[in-house]
Every structure is written in C-alpha cells, then in structure tokens.
Amino acid sequence: MVSESLELERRHGANNYHPLPVVISTASGAYVTDEDGRRYLDALAAYSAVNFGHGHPRLIEAARRQLDRVTLTSRAFHNDQLGHFCAELAELCGMDRVLPMNTGAEAVETGIKTARKWGYEVKGVPDGQAEIIVADGNFHGRTTTIISFSDDPSARDHFGPYTPGFVRVPYGSVEAIAAAITPNTVAVLIEPIQGEAGVVIPPEGFLQSLRRLCNQENVLFIADEIQAGLGRTGRTFACDHEDVRPDLYLLGKALGGGIVPVSAVVGRDDVIGVFGPGQHGSTFGGNPLACAVGREVIAMLGEGTYQANAAALGERMKQRLDAAVLPGVKEVRARGLWLGIERTDAEPPARRFCEALLTAQAPGPAGPAGLLAKDTHETTIRLAPPLVITAEEADWIVDQLVAVLAA
Incomplete structure (x- = not known):
C-alpha cells in the first residue's frame, strides 16, 4: 500500500x-x-x-539556542554569529577569509566567480576570456553554469545554451592539466575525490603535483570538498591526505550538521579580497541560525x-x-x-x-x-x-x- x-x-x-x-x-x-x-x-x-x-545532541542544542534568539537578519545588517563563524572556519582551513552561502552548488558558483574576477583584476586576463580547467566525470552541482562543463548526459542534455569558459581533461592527470593551461587559465576546479562518479580516488601524488603546477603557472587551485571534506575521508579535508592546501576550499553539506543548508568559499585575502559590496551575495547566506550550527560543527571537527x-x-x-x-x-x-x-x-x-x-x-x-x-x-x-x-x-x-x- x-x-x-x-x-x-x-x-x-x-x-x-x-x-x-x-x-x-x-x-x-x-x-x-x-x-x-x-x-x-x-x-x-x-x-x-x-x-x-x-x-x-550538540547540533540540535546549538540550533535550539539560536532559534530562541534570531534566525535571519539578511546581510543588510550585521549579526553576532557571522564574525565568529568566519574566524573559526578560516582557522580550521588555515585560510584568511570566508564567503558564506547556502548550498554546495552556490559555493561552486561563488568559486567560479571568484576565480574569474581574480583572473581579470589580479592576473590580468583579458575581460571575458577567463578559462577554468575541470575534470571528466566531475559533479559540482546542477545549475546552468555547472552543468555546462558536465559530461553526464542526464545532468546536461537539453539544458543549453551552455556557459563557455571551461576546459575538461581526464581526471587525475596532471599532464593533461598542464597541456590545457593557457595564458587565460585562471583556475583548476577539482574534486580531490570524485563522489558522484563513484568514490574515484586520483593517483597518489596527484594533488601535490597539481599544487606545484598551479604555483608555477599562477593558476588558482580550487578544491571542491563539499562531499569529501569535514571528516568524511578520515581527515578534516581530503587534501590533507597529501598535505596540500588549495587556494580556495568549497565547502557545504556537513557544514550545516544535517540541520540547515550551509556552504562557504574559504581562501586567502588576495583571492577572496577581490569582492566589493554588491558584487556577490545571498539573503540567507551567513544567517545567524546557519552560523550557530556551523560553529558547533567546526568545534566538533576541532576535536579530531x-x-x-x-x-x-x-x-x-x-x-x-x-x-x-x-x-x-x-x-x-x-x-x-x-x-x-x-x-x-x-x-x-x-x-x-x-x-x-x-x-x-x-x-x-x-x-x-x-x-x-x-x-x-x-x-x-x-x-x-x-x-x-x-x-x-x-x-x-x-x-x-x-x-x-x-x-
């Protein structure tokens, strides 16, 4: 029945x-x-x-305490949870700044916008010509921009026209990434482990080699740790298995403790610092309830x-x-x-x-x-x-x- x-x-x-x-x-x-x-x-x-x-219980209690105080202010005003959340998450990541959003796909979109703006304003790529290298078998979400560089027919077919500016190469091949880099390349967007593809793990040393290549070519290394991060792989981040730190972490899913949608882009001052007021945002991004739950998640991860x-x-x-x-x-x-x-x-x-x-x-x-x-x-x-x-x-x-x- x-x-x-x-x-x-x-x-x-x-x-x-x-x-x-x-x-x-x-x-x-x-x-x-x-x-x-x-x-x-x-x-x-x-x-x-x-x-x-x-x-x-710890996450439910954190949410309950905040529910009795304030849940949403929008970013038109400050709230007393956001600053602490940003500082604590930046420390967990070993980074400087946090740009909070809601869903994982929003974090990916934010990472793409960050890389393009950095490319134009810092690297000097001609406006409108930025390229981002991605991997075969990737899954970063289902927005129109993200499915534009997917090779999964069920996610991509019949949703065009597609967003340009992406170059796809075989997953786990630093040689293929190196061959795809041009003067207009602003970033390599990669899952350190591909989850939706079936828990596909790249060859040993891939992340270290990618980090060296991005340093050499002045290209941002963006790690999509939305599924792989926050304890899932036995380390705080999947990149930790090779002692590698990307230029941008894309985080989500577990950051909300299974209670509220919370995502974030975390990076260095010279990368996230390209944003100014009005250039990116979200009504719910960084809301007090999300920040309170996220802070408890960060505290729990800090225990190891x-x-x-x-x-x-x-x-x-x-x-x-x-x-x-x-x-x-x-x-x-x-x-x-x-x-x-x-x-x-x-x-x-x-x-x-x-x-x-x-x-x-x-x-x-x-x-x-x-x-x-x-x-x-x-x-x-x-x-x-x-x-x-x-x-x-x-x-x-x-x-x-x-x-x-x-x-």
Missing part, C-alpha cells in the same frame, strides 16, 4: 529524483525509521550532509575524534571487503568512511543491490534493520555512513553487503 505522503509527492512533486522506495519518518544517530516503523542503518548520510548522524573514527573504521571495512569473495565486483575504492563498490557491468544494475539491502531487515547491533545505500552510474554502490558508527555497525554493514552481492 502506497502511503499518503508518497502518493502526494508523486502527484504534486517534480519528477527530478528516483528515490529508493522508503518513506523516512524519524531518525536518530546512524538510524532512520520509516512510516511503518521499520528501521534502517543509514549508510548514505544524505551524501555526507549528515556526517555527525541524525539529530546530534570524528576524523579518527572515519579513518579506523573505513580501513576496517576496506580490509574486510578486500578479503571477501564478491561475485561480479571489479573494484572496491575507499578513503575513510566513503566507499565505492564497482561491479564489472551494469546488469543487474547497482540499484537492484541497493533495493535488496533496503529490504533485508537483518538482525543488527541495535535490533533488526535494513541498510540504506545508494547506487551511481548503474555500476557502483556507494557507502557513506555517519562518522558516529561503531565498529560493530561497520562490520554489520559489510556483512549485509557481502550477503547481497553473493546472492
């Missing part, structure tokens, strides 16, 4: 998603419960937006425990999956609690396995539960559980995955 809420969504909602057949009603920690009372361990964590679990748990349990899961017999599996990619299990072909599609995990209702550490995972590009099963899971829950996730793949 189809629930009333699902029927209303199908009748009145735009058909721009293809969700798995579960209607979530409540959630706590790493678990969600559907309208019929069935429990699931959430191994997607809202594409890393729920890194700290559903309803983390979430990163350490992601590193240890991610390695544990990877070792167990590597040792298991996984029929039809081509490769298991993992960095922290972010895993991509890629099958050799798309038949049956990866979604079938995610549906099987959903309906398993196997005995788990906290009672019977199904497992929420998500497919991508037909062949890959993605896992990104909250960073608060236990070793027992990590083992249970692997057990369910192995059983479904074997079946």
Whole structure:
C-alpha cells in the first residue's frame, strides 16, 4: 500500500529524483525509521550532509539556542554569529577569509566567480576570456553554469545554451592539466575525490603535483570538498591526505550538521579580497541560525575524534571487503568512511543491490534493520555512513553487503 505522503509527492512533486522506495519518518544517530516503523542503518548520510548522524545532541542544542534568539537578519545588517563563524572556519582551513552561502552548488558558483574576477583584476586576463580547467566525470552541482562543463548526459542534455569558459581533461592527470593551461587559465576546479562518479580516488601524488603546477603557472587551485571534506575521508579535508592546501576550499553539506543548508568559499585575502559590496551575495547566506550550527560543527571537527573514527573504521571495512569473495565486483575504492563498490557491468544494475539491502531487515547491533545505500552510474554502490558508527555497525554493514552481492 502506497502511503499518503508518497502518493502526494508523486502527484504534486517534480519528477527530478528516483528515490529508493522508503518513506523516512524519524531518525536518530546512524538510524532512520520509516512510516511503518521499520528501521534502517543509514549508510548514505544524505551524501555526507549528515556526517555527525541524525539529530546530534550538540547540533540540535546549538540550533535550539539560536532559534530562541534570531534566525535571519539578511546581510543588510550585521549579526553576532557571522564574525565568529568566519574566524573559526578560516582557522580550521588555515585560510584568511570566508564567503558564506547556502548550498554546495552556490559555493561552486561563488568559486567560479571568484576565480574569474581574480583572473581579470589580479592576473590580468583579458575581460571575458577567463578559462577554468575541470575534470571528466566531475559533479559540482546542477545549475546552468555547472552543468555546462558536465559530461553526464542526464545532468546536461537539453539544458543549453551552455556557459563557455571551461576546459575538461581526464581526471587525475596532471599532464593533461598542464597541456590545457593557457595564458587565460585562471583556475583548476577539482574534486580531490570524485563522489558522484563513484568514490574515484586520483593517483597518489596527484594533488601535490597539481599544487606545484598551479604555483608555477599562477593558476588558482580550487578544491571542491563539499562531499569529501569535514571528516568524511578520515581527515578534516581530503587534501590533507597529501598535505596540500588549495587556494580556495568549497565547502557545504556537513557544514550545516544535517540541520540547515550551509556552504562557504574559504581562501586567502588576495583571492577572496577581490569582492566589493554588491558584487556577490545571498539573503540567507551567513544567517545567524546557519552560523550557530556551523560553529558547533567546526568545534566538533576541532576535536579530531570524528576524523579518527572515519579513518579506523573505513580501513576496517576496506580490509574486510578486500578479503571477501564478491561475485561480479571489479573494484572496491575507499578513503575513510566513503566507499565505492564497482561491479564489472551494469546488469543487474547497482540499484537492484541497493533495493535488496533496503529490504533485508537483518538482525543488527541495535535490533533488526535494513541498510540504506545508494547506487551511481548503474555500476557502483556507494557507502557513506555517519562518522558516529561503531565498529560493530561497520562490520554489520559489510556483512549485509557481502550477503547481497553473493546472492
């Protein structure tokens, strides 16, 4: 029987998603419960937006305190949370300035505008000629500018005319980037790990080589850490795995603690400093509620425990999956609690396995539960559980995955 809420969504909602057949009603920690009372361990964590679990008490309390004070002022006025948020996030990133926005796509758009303006006013690129190098298989959002440099037909087709100014090269190839650089190149926009592509990890040393190349060519290195950042990979940022700092971090998702949409572009004075009043903005960007929640996220990350748990349990899961017999599996990619299990072909599609995990209702550490995972590009099963899971829950996730793949 189809629930009333699902029927209303199908009748009145735009058909721009293809969700798995579960209607979530409540959630706590790493678990969600559907309208019929069935429990699931959430191994997607809202594409890393729920890194700290559903309803983390510290984040709920931070939001509740701010709800009783003030939630929105617009940027026409100052508020007493924004300055602290900017200072604390800049310190976490080892940067100077923060430009707050709301969604990840807005952070990417802001990064593009920043790079172009820097190129014209600092580097001296002729007006209107700026170029940004991006990667094959990228996913940075779905605005008209961003899909202009996507190679995913479902995101790009029939949404033109497309925005010019982007050059796409193979992911993970510094040689290809070097060959694509011209005097008009203002930035390289890259995901240090490609999430939507299936947790694709570049060759070792790629980020360090890219950093050296950008320094040499006077080109900005922009790291889209919207999914990869804030503890997901076992370090605060995915770039930390190679001890690299970009010129701009693009952050989002987990920065809002799973409570409010919060994103930010974080960079040096000489880069973000190109903006003047009226040249970029957002009514909700930097609002007091978002800043209060974001400040608590930053404080939690400063303790390092979430990163350490992601590193240890991610390695544990990877070792167990590597040792298991996984029929039809081509490769298991993992960095922290972010895993991509890629099958050799798309038949049956990866979604079938995610549906099987959903309906398993196997005995788990906290009672019977199904497992929420998500497919991508037909062949890959993605896992990104909250960073608060236990070793027992990590083992249970692997057990369910192995059983479904074997079946």
